[in-house]
Amino acid sequence: MVLCSCSNVAIIKTSWTDQNLERRFSCCPNVGSDCGTFRWIDPPMCQRSIEIILGLLRARNTLEEDIEEYLQMYREQQELVVQLRIYWVISGSRMVVNVTIGEVEAVFGVCVEDKELSV
Numbered sequence: 225m226v227l228c229s230c231s232n233v234a235i236i237k238t239s240w241t242d243q244n245l246e247r248r249f250s251c252c253p254n255v256g257s258d259c260g261t262f263r264w265i266d267p268p269m270c271q272r273s274i275e276i277i278l279g280l281l282r283a284r285n286t287l288e289e290d291i292e293e294y295l296q297m298y299r300e301q302q303e304l305v306v307q308l309r310i311y312w313v314i315s316g317s318r319m320v321v322n323v324t325i326g327e328v329e330a331v332f333g334v335c336v337e338d339k340e341l342s343v
């Protein structure tokens with residue numbers, strides 16, 4: 225247990241700055257105090273390791289953004305499917321709908337009743 229200059233138990237945090245990625249340090253638990261206690265726990269990383277980790281973090285962030293974008297598209301598609309089903313039930317007629325979502329094209333055909341519908 226390490227005490228800081230103001231006699232509190234120092235806490236351990238992790239730096240996420242570009243130059244000190246995932247590097248742990250101990251400091252005063254009182255945020256904004258003038259205690260001044262600060263000590264690195266982990267040694268600094270070499271520049272190559274920093275570049276690799278930064279690249280991996282950026283790649284992860286891009287994937288997370290892609291996932292969020294696909295989830296939004298999926299939710300919108302589900303809403304369209306619900307709207308189409310409602311329309312089909314209300315109209316009670318035959319219709320064929322071409323739906324293109326992303327790179328996938330699907331053809332939906334429904335015949336609720338045996339009515340002719342000129343499209």
Ligand SMILES: [Zn+2]
Nearest residue numbers: 228230252259
């Ligand atoms: Zn302190």
